Amino acid sequence: MTSGRVNPNFRLEDQGIAGVENVHYNLLEPALIENALRLGEGALGRGGSFMVETGKFTGRSPKDKHVVMSDTTRDTIWWDNNAAMEPEAFDRLYDDMIEHMKGREYFVQDMYAGADPIYRENVRLVTELAWHGLFIRHMFRRPDREDLDSFVADYTVINCPSFKADPERHGCRSETVIAVNFDRKLILVGSTEYAGENKKSIFSMLNYLLPEKGVMPMHCSANHAVGNPVDSAIFFGLSGTGKTTLSADPDRILLGDDEHGWSERGIFNFEGGCYAKTINLSPEAEPEIYATTSKFGTVIENMVYDADTRKLDFKDDSLTANMRCAYPLDYISNASATAIAGHPKNIIMLTCDAFGVLPPIARLTPAQAMYHFLSGFTSKMAGTERGITEAQPTFSTCFGAPFMPRRPEVYGNLLRDKIAQHGATCWLVNTGWTGGAYGVGSRMPIKATRALLTAALDGSLSDVEFRKDPNFGFEVPVDVPGVPDVLLDPRRTWNDTAGYDKQAAKLVTMFSDNFEQYLPFIDEDVKAAAIG
Ligand SMILES: Nc1ncnc2c1ncn2[C@@H]1O[C@H](COP(=O)(O)OP(=O)(O)O)[C@@H](O)[C@H]1O
Numbered sequence: 355m356t357s358g359r360v361n362p363n364f365r366l367e368d369q370g371i372a373g374v375e376n377v378h379y380n381l382l383e384p385a386l387i388e389n390a391l392r393l394g395e396g397a398l399g400r401g402g403s404f405m406v407e408t409g410k411f412t413g414r415s416p417k418d419k420h421v422v423m424s425d426t427t428r429d430t431i432w433w434d435n436n437a438a439m440e441p442e443a444f445d446r447l448y449d450d451m452i453e454h455m456k457g458r459e460y461f462v463q464d465m466y467a468g469a470d471p472i473y474r475e476n477v478r479l480v481t482e483l484a485w486h487g488l489f490i491r492h493m494f495r496r497p498d499r500e501d502l503d504s505f506v507a508d509y510t511v512i513n514c515p516s517f518k519a520d521p522e523r524h525g526c527r528s529e530t531v532i533a534v535n536f537d538r539k540l541i542l543v544g545s546t547e548y549a550g551e552n553k554k555s556i557f558s559m560l561n562y563l564l565p566e567k568g569v570m571p572m573h574c575s576a577n578h579a580v581g582n583p584v585d586s587a588i589f590f591g592l593s594g595t596g597k598t599t600l601s602a603d604p605d606r607i608l609l610g611d612d613e614h615g616w617s618e619r620g621i622f623n624f625e626g627g628c629y630a631k632t633i634n635l636s637p638e639a640e641p642e643i644y645a646t647t648s649k650f651g652t653v654i655e656n657m658v659y660d661a662d663t664r665k666l667d668f669k670d671d672s673l674t675a676n677m678r679c680a681y682p683l684d685y686i687s688n689a690s691a692t693a694i695a696g697h698p699k700n701i702i703m704l705t706c707d708a709f710g711v712l713p714p715i716a717r718l719t720p721a722q723a724m725y726h727f728l729s730g731f732t733s734k735m736a737g738t739e740r741g742i743t744e745a746q747p748t749f750s751t752c753f754g755a756p757f758m759p760r761r762p763e764v765y766g767n768l769l770r771d772k773i774a775q776h777g778a779t780c781w782l783v784n785t786g787w788t789g790g791a792y793g794v795g796s797r798m799p800i801k802a803t804r805a806l807l808t809a810a811l812d813g814s815l816s817d818v819e820f821r822k823d824p825n826f827g828f829e830v831p832v833d834v835p836g837v838p839d840v841l842l843d844p845r846r847t848w849n850d851t852a853g854y855d856k857q858a859a860k861l862v863t864m865f866s867d868n869f870e871q872y873l874p875f876i877d878e879d880v881k882a883a884a885i886g
Pocket residue numbers: 591592593594595596597598599600611629630631632633634635785786797798799800801803
C-alpha cells in the first residue's frame with residue numbers, strides 16, 4: 355500500500371527498490387506524527403512537539419562512516435580522514451538492506467539540499483522511522499507540493515535503524531554503518547537512530563560535490579543584519595562551539611545554524627531548519643530556541659520529561675548530554691525566508707578551548723584566518739560523538755573534519771580566495787573556558803560572547819584599542835563596552851599566572867606540531883603566521 359504524494363514516475367520501484375510493503379510518500383507533519391504515534395516511536399509533548407529516545411546512539415558515529423573507493427573517488431577523497439569501502443562490499447550492503455526492507459513500512463521525503471536553486475541537489479530520504487521523516491522535513495528544504503509531481507532524486511539516503519551490518523560481509527567496522535557511494539549516488543545508514551546522521555551525511559555529500567563548482571561548503575551558521583542581507587556573517591565551529599546558539603541573535607536575521615555554501619553569488623543555507631542542543635537551555639539566555647521546544651512538530655530527542663505534565667527537564671542529561679530539538683527555520687521569529695545572503699562581511703571562527711588559554715575574541719589577518727581554519731582547534735564536547743564523555747581538545751580541520759571528504763587544502767584554498775576577493779574581516783572567538791582549564795575555570799558567559807560578537811558585527815569593535823597576543827600573534831581588544839576588561843585578557847583570569855603561561859606554551863606547541871602536516875601545501879604568508 356502507498357500513501358501520500360509522489361511523482362508517479364519516480365516511485366521506489368522506479369529506483370529499483372521493490373517489495374517494500376507500505377510506502378508513505380511526502381507525508382506532512384500531522385500525518386508523520388500520527389504514524390509515529392501509531393508505531394509507538396515516541397510521545398506527544400507540550401504544544402504538539404514530538405519526543406523520542408534514540409537508544410544506544412545519541413550522537414554521531416564518525417568511525418562507522420565509510421566512503422566507497424572507486425575510480426571516481428580514488429584520487430579525490432582524503433583517505434586519511436575517510437574510511438574506505440570496496441564497491442562490492444557496498445553492493446552487498448545495498449542488496450541486503452533492500453532485502454531487509456521487504457514487507458516493511460517506510461517513509462519517503464523528497465527534499466532540496468541547498469537554498470540556492472542553482473546549487474541545490476534533489477535528495478530523497480527513505481526512512482524506517484516516521485519521526486525521522488518529521489526530522490527531515492524540518493531540516494531540509496521543502497519543494498512546493500506541485501513540484502513533487504516531477505521530482506527526481508539526484509541522491510538517495512536509506513536510513514534503516516533495524517538493519518545490522520555485518521563487518522565481514524559489508525567491509526565496515528561494526529553493525530552500525532554510514533556508507534556514501536558517489537558513483538551510485540546513494541547513502542546507506544544502518545543501526546543507529548540518532549537523527550543527526552541524516553543531515554550530516556547529506557552535508558558530507560555536498561562537501562564533496564560543491565568544490566568542483568567553485569562553491570565553498572562550510573560547517574558554519576550564518577545570519578545577516580536586519581534589512582540588509584548584504585551585511586552577513588558566518589560562524590564556523592565544530593559541534594558544541596556555539597554555531598546554533600550564537601547565530602540565533604535577536605538583533606539579526608538567521609540564515610541557518612549548521613551548513614552553508616559560499617558561491618560567487620553569496621552565501622546560502624543547505625538546510626531549512628535547525629538542530630539545537632537543549633542541555634541547560636534557558637528562556638533567559640536563549641529565548642527563541644527555548645520557545646521552539648513547545649511548538650507543533652518540533653522533534654525533541656533524548657530529553658527526560660514528566661509523564662503527567664510533559665514538562666521537559668533541561669538539566670537532566672541522564673540519557674545523553676547531547677539532547678536536541680529540531681525545528682523548521684520559521685519557528686525562529688527573525689529567520690530569513692530565502693536563507694540566501696551576500697558575501698560575508700565578517701567570518702567568525704568559534705573555538706571551544708578547554709584549556710582556558712585563548713581570549714574571548716581576537717582579530718585575525720587573512721593569513722592567520724587560514725592558519726586557524728586549517729588547524730581547527732577546539733574541543734569535542736560531551737555526547738556529540740560516541741565515546742566522548744567530557745570536553746576533549748582536538749584539531750578538527752575546517753572546524754568539521756568528520757564531514758570533509760576532500761583534503762583540507764581544497765577547502766582552505768577556496769576560503770582564502772573568497773576572503774581575498776570579498777575582503778571579509780576574520781575573528782577567532784573562544785566560547786570555551788575562562789579562568790582556568792576545564793575542571794577549574796568556567797565556560798565563557800554567553801552574555802559576554804554575545805556582546806563581543808555584537809561589537810564585531812556592527813563594526814564598533816574596529817574602533818577600540820587592540821594588543822598583540824604574545825602566544826599567537828593575533829590582535830585582542832583591550833576594552834569593550836559591556837564586557838569586563840579582565841575577561842579580555844585570559845592570563846588575568848587565572849589565579850595562577852605561571853600555570854597560565856605553562857598551559858599557553860603547551861598549546862602553542864600543540865598547534866605547531868599539528869600544523870606540520872599542512873606546511874607542504876600552504877602559502878608563505880600562512881607559514882609566517884604559523885607559530886614555531
Ligand atoms: N559562551 C558561549 N557561547 C556559546 N555557547 C555557549 C557558551 N557558553 C555555553 N554555551 C552552551 O554551549 C552550547 C553550544 O552549542 P550549540 O550552539 O548547539 O553548538 P553547535 O551548533 O556549534 O554545535 C549550548 O548548549 C550553549 O548553551
